[in-house]
Amino acid sequence: MLISIDQVLTKTEVAQFRAELDTADWEDGARTAGTLAKAVKHNQQLQDGSALATRLGQHILRRLAATPLFVSAALPRTIYPPKFNRYADGGExxxxxxxxxxxLPDASRQMRTDLSATLFLAEPEEYEGGVLEVEGPFGVQQVKLAAGDMVLYPSSSLHRVTPVTRGARIASFFWIESLVQDETERTLLFDLDQSVQQFTPLVALGDARLVQLTGVYHNLLRRWSKP
Structure with missing residues (x-):
């Protein structure tokens, strides 16, 4: 399941982020790549653990906690602290x-990556290329969103970022360990939750049908979530 979430950050927040990121010190992204990824990763990243990365990442986490669509889709248990990357001059x-x-950065424990997220911090017209391509059961989906918008997709997906031939593509990226590991179960819960939310304003809060649907959702979540 690939889900786009609009306006995780407002345009004002994006402008504030960019004022600092556009003058930041970026390092070679290959430094943080695994053995195989080093051969295909050509971008820049903000130094992990830097004061700027930490502060901006914490702001993103606060916004995510207040974004119902993200919570519904991801059912997050753990979110890896957001990182930041930049693609330019043919970077891919x-x-x-x-x-x-x-x-996790403090090395206290490992987390499982169920979902990957890219939060776009540059408008599509600012750069050419830089398309996120995610392979799924129905073929390749191409993603290039407005600044402030975010996409969620399964971490198990084969994916790539196409070369940036003009301008710079700036984004935040991170991973989520979900309370519900199985993608099919998580998708069913998301669909059911969205139906409940759409039905809620149409009936009285005590409506028996709404109570039953809500009960089904929570009992399935109780059954499928992992301690």
Whole structure:
């Protein structure tokens, strides 16, 4: 399931981010790549753990917590602290699959990567290329969203970023360990939750049908979530 989420950040917030990111010190993204990824990863990244990356990442996490569509789709247990990358001058990231397990920055424990997220911080007209291509059961889906919008997709997907031939593509990216590991179960819960939310304003809050639907959702979540 690939889901686009509009306006995780407002245009004002994006402008504030960019004022700092456009003058930041970027390093070679290959430094943080795995053995196989080094051969296909050609971009720049903000230094992990830097004051700027930490501050902007915490702001994103606060906004995500207040974004119902994200919570409904991801059912997050753990979110890897957001990272930041920049593609320019032909920069690209060839086909790859994200690591299944990652140590959190403090190395206290590992997390499973169920979902990957890209939060766009440059408008589509600012750069050429830089399309996120995600392979799924129905073929390749191409994603190039407005600044402030985000896409969620399965971390198990083969994906790539096409070469940026003009301008610069700037984004934040991170991973989510979900309370519900199975993608099919998570998708069913998302569809059911969206139906409940659409039905709610049409009936009284005590309507028996709404109570039953809500009960089904929570009982399935109880059954499928992992401790």
């Amino acid at each position: 990231y060839g086909a790859h699959v994200d690591s299944a397990l990652m140590f």
